[in-house]
Amino acid sequence: MTTLLLIVRLGGERVALRASEVEGVVEIPSVTPVPGAAGHVAGLAALRSRVLTVIDCKASIGLLRHEDEKPRDAVVAVVDGHPYALLVDGVEDVVEAGAPSPLGSAPGDGWSRVARASVEAEGDLLLLLDIAALIAGPAAVAE
Amino acid sequence: MDDLLDEFIAETREMLAALGGELVAWESAPGERDRLDEIFRFVHTVKGNSGFFDVPRITALSHAAEDALAAVRAGKRHADHALVSAVLAAIDRIGELVQALETGEKSGSEDDGGLIDALTQSAPEPAAEAVSATTAPAAHRAAVRSIRLPVDLLDRMMSGVSDLVLARNELARKLRQVSGGTELDTCFERVSGSIADLRDAITRTRMQRIDALFSPLPRLVRDLCDETGKQVSLEIDGGDVELDREMIEMIRDPLTHIVRNAIDHGIEAAEERAAAGKAQAGKLSVVACQTGNQILIEIHDDGRGIDGDSLVDKALAAGTLSAERAKRLTTAQKTALIFEAGLSTAREVTAISGRGVGMDVVRANIERIGGVVDVESKAGQGVRLTLRVPLTLTIIPALTVGAGGQTFAIPRSAIEEIVRAEAGNVRIEALGGARVATIRDRRMPLVDFGTLIGVNAGEHGSMLIVLKLAGGGTFALGVDAVHDHEELVVKPAAPAVIAAGLYAGTTLADDGRPVLLLDPPGIAARAALSLERAEAESKAAVAAPAAPTVASLLFKSIPGPRRLVPVAAIDRIEEVAADAIGATGGRLHVAVDGILLPLEGCGSAPPERAIRILRLSDGATQIAYGVDEVIDIVAAGTEFFPAATPGEVRGVTLIGEDQAELLDLHWLFARHAAGGAVVSERPSCLLPAGDPFMENILRPLIESAGYRVLRAGEGEGAQADLVILSAEDAAPAPAGPGRVLRIRAAAEPLGKKDDSIHRYDRAGLLRALSAGGAKR
Numbered sequence: 001m002t003t004l005l006l007i008v009r010l011g012g013e014r015v016a017l018r019a020s021e022v023e024g025v026v027e028i029p030s031v032t033p034v035p036g037a038a039g040h041v042a043g044l045a046a047l048r049s050r051v052l053t054v055i056d057c058k059a060s061i062g063l064l065r066h067e068d069e070k071p072r073d074a075v076v077a078v079v080d081g082h083p084y085a086l087l088v089d090g091v092e093d094v095v096e097a098g099a100p101s102p103l104g105s106a107p108g109d110g111w112s113r114v115a116r117a118s119v120e121a122e123g124d125l126l127l128l129l130d131i132a133a134l135i136a137g138p139a140a141v142a143e
Numbered sequence: 144m145d146d147l148l149d150e151f152i153a154e155t156r157e158m159l160a161a162l163g164g165e166l167v168a169w170e171s172a173p174g175e176r177d178r179l180d181e182i183f184r185f186v187h188t189v190k191g192n193s194g195f196f197d198v199p200r201i202t203a204l205s206h207a208a209e210d211a212l213a214a215v216r217a218g219k220r221h222a223d224h225a226l227v228s229a230v231l232a233a234i235d236r237i238g239e240l241v242q243a244l245e246t247g248e249k250s251g252s253e254d255d256g257g258l259i260d261a262l263t264q265s266a267p268e269p270a271a272e273a274v275s276a277t278t279a280p281a282a283h284r285a286a287v288r289s290i291r292l293p294v295d296l297l298d299r300m301m302s303g304v305s306d307l308v309l310a311r312n313e314l315a316r317k318l319r320q321v322s323g324g325t326e327l328d329t330c331f332e333r334v335s336g337s338i339a340d341l342r343d344a345i346t347r348t349r350m351q352r353i354d355a356l357f358s359p360l361p362r363l364v365r366d367l368c369d370e371t372g373k374q375v376s377l378e379i380d381g382g383d384v385e386l387d388r389e390m391i392e393m394i395r396d397p398l399t400h401i402v403r404n405a406i407d408h409g410i411e412a413a414e415e416r417a418a419a420g421k422a423q424a425g426k427l428s429v430v431a432c433q434t435g436n437q438i439l440i441e442i443h444d445d446g447r448g449i450d451g452d453s454l455v456d457k458a459l460a461a462g463t464l465s466a467e468r469a470k471r472l473t474t475a476q477k478t479a480l481i482f483e484a485g486l487s488t489a490r491e492v493t494a495i496s497g498r499g500v501g502m503d504v505v506r507a508n509i510e511r512i513g514g515v516v517d518v519e520s521k522a523g524q525g526v527r528l529t530l531r532v533p534l535t536l537t538i539i540p541a542l543t544v545g546a547g548g549q550t551f552a553i554p555r556s557a558i559e560e561i562v563r564a565e566a567g568n569v570r571i572e573a574l575g576g577a578r579v580a581t582i583r584d585r586r587m588p589l590v591d592f593g594t595l596i597g598v599n600a601g602e603h604g605s606m607l608i609v610l611k612l613a614g615g616g617t618f619a620l621g622v623d624a625v626h627d628h629e630e631l632v633v634k635p636a637a638p639a640v641i642a643a644g645l646y647a648g649t650t651l652a653d654d655g656r657p658v659l660l661l662d663p664p665g666i667a668a669r670a671a672l673s674l675e676r677a678e679a680e681s682k683a684a685v686a687a688p689a690a691p692t693v694a695s696l697l698f699k700s701i702p703g704p705r706r707l708v709p710v711a712a713i714d715r716i717e718e719v720a721a722d723a724i725g726a727t728g729g730r731l732h733v734a735v736d737g738i739l740l741p742l743e744g745c746g747s748a749p750p751e752r753a754i755r756i757l758r759l760s761d762g763a764t765q766i767a768y769g770v771d772e773v774i775d776i777v778a779a780g781t782e783f784f785p786a787a788t789p790g791e792v793r794g795v796t797l798i799g800e801d802q803a804e805l806l807d808l809h810w811l812f813a814r815h816a817a818g819g820a821v822v823s824e825r826p827s828c829l830l831p832a833g834d835p836f837m838e839n840i841l842r843p844l845i846e847s848a849g850y851r852v853l854r855a856g857e858g859e860g861a862q863a864d865l866v867i868l869s870a871e872d873a874a875p876a877p878a879g880p881g882r883v884l885r886i887r888a889a890a891e892p893l894g895k896k897d898d899s900i901h902r903y904d905r906a907g908l909l910r911a912l913s914a915g916g917a918k919r
Contacts, residue, residue, distance in 0.1 A: 032657045035547060035596030036643035036669070044640070044649055044657035050306065051649040051657045053637035082637040135639065 002096045005121055005128070008075065009090040010057055016097070016119055016126040023076040023083075025091050028054060040137040045074075045085055052076065052085040053135075060134045062110030077131050084135055097121035100128050113138070151192050152245045153291065158185050159238050160358065166231055167361040173215075173222030182230070183212045189237060200255055201240050207262040208233040228369075229261035231362075294388070297349050304338075304345045305632045311338050313655050347385070353431045353438070354382035356391050356398060360429060363399065367406045374413055374424035375406055381431035386438050390532060393512045394440070397505040401442050401528055402427070404502070409446030409526055419523065421445065433534075440530040449520040451477030458483060478520045482506045515556065541631045541660065543652065544608065545624035547598035550658050552631055552650060553608060557663045559617060560609040561625060565776055567696055567710030569607065580607055580619040583715075590670040591621035592661075595645070610663040618667055633660055644669050695779040696757070697798060699772040701745050707779050707796065708806040712839040714758040714765065716773060724749045733767045741815045743791065745769040761812050761836045763888065768811070779803075789905070793843060809844040813903040828852065828865030836902060837867065841886070844905075848912040865912075870899035884911055 004019035031043035031054050040059035045052045054074065074085035100117035114134050115127040162185055169178035190205035208230055214220040236258055311334065318331055357379050364377045386394075410416075410425030417423055426445045431438060451474055458464035458480050472480075481502045502516075509516050514532035533539060533556075541552040542561075562569055562582055570581040571589060580589040591604055604621035611617045631650040640646055640659070647662035695707040723734045724742060726749050731742035733756060742756065743766055756767040783796040783805055793807035828850045830837050842852050850865065870887035885899035886908075892899065900907045 030656075032659075033549065034640050034643060034646070034659060035549070035598070036645045037640055038642060041639045041643075044659070046651055046655050046657050051634055051651060053640055055639070080638075082635070084637065135637075137639065 002098060003100065003119070004094060005097045005119060005126075006075065006094050007092040007121065007126065008073075008088040009092065010088050010129075011061060012089075014092065014124065014126055015115070016121060016128045017075060017131060018128070019094055021077055021131050023078055026074055026076055026085065028052075028072050028074045028085055028087065038137050042087060047076065047083070047085070050083050052083050054085045054087060055135050055137070056087050057134050058087070058089075060110075060137050061114055062138060077135075079132055079135055084131075086131065086134055095121045103127075110138070148196060148244070151196065152241055154192070155189055155237070155241050158188070159234070159241075160355070162234070163358045163362045166227075166234070167365045169222070170224075170227040170231075170365065173227065179212065179216060179222070182234075183209065183216060186212060186234070198240065198244065201237055203259060204233050204237055204240075204255055207259040211262045225261070229258065233258050233262060297345075300345050301349055304342045305634075307338050308342055309632065309651050311335055312651075316655060346387075349387050349389070350385035351388040351391050352382060353384045353386050353391065353440075355388075356386075356395055357382050357429060357431070359399075360402060363402060364406065364427065367403060371407060372412065373406060373410055375410055375427050376424050378426065378428040379430075380428070384431040384433050384438060386532075387534060390438075390512060390534075393508065394530065394532065397508045397530070398429075398440070398442070400502075400505050402429070405442060405444040405446065405526065409444040409448070411447050415447075419447075437531050437533055440532070441527060442530075443525060443527045445525040448522040448524060449478050449481055449518070449526055450522070451480070451520070454478070454480040454483075475519075478518055481518060482516070510556075539631060539633055540628065541650075542608070542628055543626040543658065544606070544622040545626060546592040546604060546622040547596055550626065550652060550656070551592070551622075552629070552652075552658050552660045553610070553620075553663070554647070554660065555628065557610050557612075558608055559611045562607050562609070563716055563773070564605050564607050564621065565773065566716045567694075567713035567776070568715060582607070582609065582619070587617050587619050588670075589619045589621055590666060592666070593621070593623065595666065595670060610666075612664050612667060616667070618670075620661075620663075620666065631658070631660070636660075693779050695777055697774040697777050697803060698757075698770040699774060700804075701750065701754070701769050701771050703771075704804050705774065705798075705801065706792070706804045706806055707777070707798070708757065708759065708768070708808070709839050710776060711835070712759050712761070712808055714760045716755060716757055718753055718755050719767075720753045721749070721751055724754075733769075735767065740765050740767040742767045742769055743811055743814075759808065759811070761808070761840050763836070764812065764815065766811060766815055768806070779805075805843070807843065808840045809903075809905065812840055813905050828867065830867050831869060834869060836888070837869075837886075841867070841902065841908075844908060845912060848909060850912065 005016040006019045006022050006025075007014055007016055009015075026047060028045045031045050033043040034041055034053075040056050042054040042056040042059075045054050052074075072087050073089075073091050074087050075091065077084050077086060097119050100119040103115065103118055111127060114129050116130050116133075117128045118125050119128045120126075162182065165178050165181050169175060169182060172178070186205045186208040190202060190209055193201040193205060211220065211226060211230060215222050215226070220226065236255060314331065315335070318327065360379060361377055364375055367373075368375050405427055406425075410427065411419070411421075413423040416425065428441075428443045430441045430443075433439070451472075455464065455469050455472065455477055459466060459469055463483055464480070482505075483503060506516050509530055509532065512532060514530060517529045517531075519527045519529070540555040542555055542558060543550055543552050545551075560582075564571060564580075568583045572579050572581070578589040578591070580587055587609070589607065593604060604623045606622050606625050607619040608622060608625070609617055609619050629652070631652075633648040633650050636646055636649045636659075640649065644665045645662060646659045646665070648660040650658050650660055652658045694710040696710050696713060697705060697707055700706045717735060719733055719735060724745075725732055725734075731745055731749055732739045733742040734740075735756070735758070740758070745754070750769065754769045754771070755773065756769050759766050759768055777798050779796060779798060783794040785794040786792050786807075789807070789810055791807055791811055792804040793810065794805050795802050796805055797803070828845065830842060830845075830852055832838075845852055845867070864882070866883045868883060868885050870885040871889075886902050887899040888902055890901055900911055902908075
């Protein structure tokens with residue numbers, strides 16, 4: 001059984017997302033901040049007539065927030081009926097991969113919350129990230 | 144099979160809903176064959192259909208009801224009250240069972256034997272009066288062209304169209320940037336038009352006649368009358384008004400509650416009504432109508448009204464009201480206490496109402512959907528409750544504001560007032576870390592949105608938006624700018640955004656940028672406001688302006704020069720559109736808040752653009768004064784260089800290094816006051832305190848005549864050369880060498896011996912002042 005994966009770059013690593021959970025990849029030109037929201041919520045962006053909640057994935061896994069104001073690549077996903085844009089460092093490719101396998105050893109701090117499994121694609125072993133966990137952000141752990 | 148069952152359930156429910164009104168009408172006129180036939184047809188259909196399914200209880204009930212009704216049709220039985228009640232009960236039970244069938248739960252009531260007995264047992268009395276054989280052909284049943292659709296499909300269509308509208312707006316924006324030529328524009332116009340039509344049509348598919356809300360009422364009223372032994376005639380109007388079906392569901396419970404209340408507590412028992420000289424049967428009317436993009440539902444009873452004083456007593460006992468505030472409540476405010484949690488006028492708890500679920504819940508529900516509830520009560524004459532709700536939930540009118548360099552939207556229904564922070568009647572004070580705004584003697588907590596979200600801490604915005612909360616409290620929200628009123632398509636915000644506790648939803652502005660919709664209760668909670676209503680409405684002690692300087696508003700006048708006007712004389716500052724200004728007989732006037740005010744300061748030609756006006760008041764009359772730009776509030780000295788000729792400027796003073804003209808309020812108001820007065824030869828110079836006319840308008844005139852003004856308490860009357868008294872105030876003139884000048888507000892003298900001067904008799908006043916002689 002094969003799985004389609006979207007390979008993205010995040011925090012200096014290549015990681016995978018399930019392509020079936022991803023609606024598309026867009027460039028986010030500008031973000032309207034949401035003051036008062038959790039740190040990993042970068043803000044809101046308009047995509048056609050939809051309002052996307054922009055999630056800064058780096059902040060979500062405990063790394064520094066994106067700082068630059070340049071347009072950035074984002075992965076669009078709909079979770080519980082709400083559309084989100086997940087900011088990543090870059091989008092590489094969609095590849096076919098085998099079934100994911102459980103993680104043998106716990107990855108680093110922030111990663112362990114969002115990575116539930118690893119998957120082998122194109123000869124590399126990649127972390128398979130959970131989109132819902134990325135959206136929930138670091139605060140979800142405390143709860 | 145499941146499909147068939149679903150069909151059966153849906154059909155039965157539909158028929159039940161349609162039957163509600165018929166049943167009650169039938170009871171009041173059991174002789175009407177048409178109605179009887181209608182009801183008979185229902186039970187007959189249910190009996191027939193239920194045979195296909197394993198629902199023995201429904202079959203048994205409908206069978207018994209059919210038998211009873213058949214006997215009536217055949218003239219063997221009389222449709223008396225007992226029979227009607229039994230049929231109604233049976234039909235209710237059928238409804239219950241169908242409901243249980245649908246949800247898969249067990250019906251609460253298990254035994255149908257009693258109901259069936261009630262249907263059969265009433266001894267078939269001899270048909271004293273057979274059902275009148277109205278042989279009118281059964282009303283022709285028009286073939287209905289309709290299909291049944293799941294509501295979420297409609298919802299999806301609606302959100303699709305909303306998206307389409309936004310996409311169109313975006314396209315329009317892009318087109319403007321590239322200016323594609325008329326051909327493209329025409330094409331776009333056509334698309335745009337079709338989208339608008341489509342949106343209207345889809346919006347209408349979500350609309351339901353408000354009848355759906357009203358049709359159960361006759362039955363409800365009938366049952367309540369039975370229970371309470373009261374007589375009530377119900378009038379319903381406006382059932383064809385259409386409303387978003389989601390809205391209808393949201394209003395259903397509040398409306399039921401209000402009707403229950405009206406019958407249980409409002410309308411008196413027949414004897415009591417007779418004693419009060421009213422018709423024995425109470426009148427309850429429920430009327431719906433559409434005004435603009437709002438639906439108005441009015442529920443009016445002619446009962447005893449709401450006992451405001453007893454509400455006050457209850458609130459005092461419950462500790463939600465302070466005794467001191469209770470004394471200041473107006474009748475309307477007392478009546479509005481009905482919306483407070485836990486207060487009920489019910490003398491005793493009855494089965495129908497008064498169980499603690501009160502009008503506070505009604506109000507909360509209505510406000511949750513962006514509506515408003517008003518109550519108006521006349522003792523002994525009844526209560527009128529008005530619900531105002533928006534047409535749909537998805538498009539709401541909102542005000543866009545700027546704060547912290549960003550745009551936010553505020554639901555218009557929450558906004559009570561917008562004032563400028565530097566307006567004369569607004570004071571902002573810091574109490575520890577908290578800030579309090581006093582707007583026209585009304586004190587309320589001030590939350591600066593910029594500070595709340597962590598930008599421009601310590602500052603406060605230049606505009607204050609007074610927001611009212613469902614609970615009744617108010618607070619002022621400081622923002623940097625007020626942009627526009629817009630109708631916004633609101634979308635639910637993601638949980639991560641809602642978690643901030645400040646926002647109710649998101650939307651796209653016309654320029655395509657996402658905008659957050661603010662949630663006033665959330666903001667109040669986040670700012671940890673304690674919205675003690677007693678405090679919110681307390682009158683602030685307004686300190687008298689310090690003697691040597693006058694807090695004055697410095698502004699750029701329309702002709703150009705900078706001018707000053709005492710802050711105390713300004714009621715408020717407003718922006719008015721050019722078309723609100725008109726000219727009559729060489730004088731300008733402006734329409735604000737539904738009244739016409741004389742407009743000064745603009746010369747004789749109406750301005751061609753929107754201007755800002757100062758609303759000046761002498762305590763009784765108002766005039767508007769157009770300004771070009773408000774500069775600042777300054778402490779102006781009392782020294783000035785008088786103008787040569789009387790006019791709207793009485794002199795020039797220095798503010799810092801610059802000159803500023805002083806407005807002559809006396810001259811301005813005199814132009815618009817009813818004229819004519821008697822000349823008196825006597826003068827004075829001690830001013831009574833606390834009279835806005837004396838303090839703000841007359842004082843400058845007296846000063847310009849060369850007097851030094853003492854206020855009561857400051858200098859003794861005995862030392863004053865001149866004592867000014869209000870003619871309407873019968874206070875005796877203080878003993879002393881000073882002369883006494885009485886000034887009256889009325890245009891005509893108060894009596895033959897009255898030697899007072901009319902307050903706007905400028906010549907008379909000046910003569911009186913100079914006759915007294917400036918002794919300095």
